[in-house]
Amino acid sequence: MLAENKDEMREKILEAALKRFMHYGAGKTTMNEIADDLRCSKASLYYYFSDKKALHNAVLMKIGETFFQELEVEADRTDITSEEIFFNLIAIKIQFVERFSRLELFKILNDKSEEIQQIVRSVEEREYVMLTKVVKKGVDTGEFDVANPEEIGILYKDAMEGLRFAGMSCMPESIIDLDKEGFEKIVAQQKLLTEIFVRGIKKQ
Numbered sequence: 001m002l003a004e005n006k007d008e009m010r011e012k013i014l015e016a017a018l019k020r021f022m023h024y025g026a027g028k029t030t031m032n033e034i035a036d037d038l039r040c041s042k043a044s045l046y047y048y049f050s051d052k053k054a055l056h057n058a059v060l061m062k063i064g065e066t067f068f069q070e071l072e073v074e075a076d077r078t079d080i081t082s083e084e085i086f087f088n089l090i091a092i093k094i095q096f097v098e099r100f101s102r103l104e105l106f107k108i109l110n111d112k113s114e115e116i117q118q119i120v121r122s123v124e125e126r127e128y129v130m131l132t133k134v135v136k137k138g139v140d141t142g143e144f145d146v147a148n149p150e151e152i153g154i155l156y157k158d159a160m161e162g163l164r165f166a167g168m169s170c171m172p173e174s175i176i177d178l179d180k181e182g183f184e185k186i187v188a189q190q191k192l193l194t195e196i197f198v199r200g201i202k203k204q
Contacts, residue, residue: 026104067096075130082138083198145203163189
């Protein structure tokens with residue numbers, strides 16, 4: 001099988017899995033059902049993915065990359081203020097979670113395997129670079145008054161992440177996705193934190 005055909009088949013599997021996960025939920029979807037959708041054997045799926053967990057993680061990585069690209073495009077905007085960008089980033093995250101809520105987005109955060117933890121660390125570094133860029137833009141345009149954009153970027157990232165994990169810590173260990181009320185509470189807290197944070201670094 002040619003490499004390009006392998007890549008094409010892998011993408012078809014990911015698309016079929018994503019479609020079924022979003023409609024029925026990841027937990028209620030079987031490899032047999034995905035194979036039936038593709039009109040191929042289950043063995044064909046296992047050629048590309050060792051099990052449903054590996055397929056689920058691959059789907060999350062695929063949509064996660066698209067999500068991060070959207071965030072980075074927003075962070076690079078020059079037609080609006082850095083304050084507006086911070087709030088727009090929150091809005092993009094809200095839309096992402098609401099759209100893909102049936103994919104068990106938070107399940108991956110409970111995965112302590114080295115492979116997943118390495119991905120998590122990579123994502124955290126990528127987010128830090130993105131947020132620091134937004135702070136630096138604010139400094140360059142005279143919107144923010146800070147001498148250390150790198151420290152401010154990591155402080156904001158850690159504070160936002162802290163609110164997210166504080167909210168999740170109130171949930172049972174078996175939680176897969178936050179309930180609507182819990183999610184809305186975290187979003188409200190993150191918006192308030194952002195408002196206070198931006199006010200503190202704005203040039204007077």
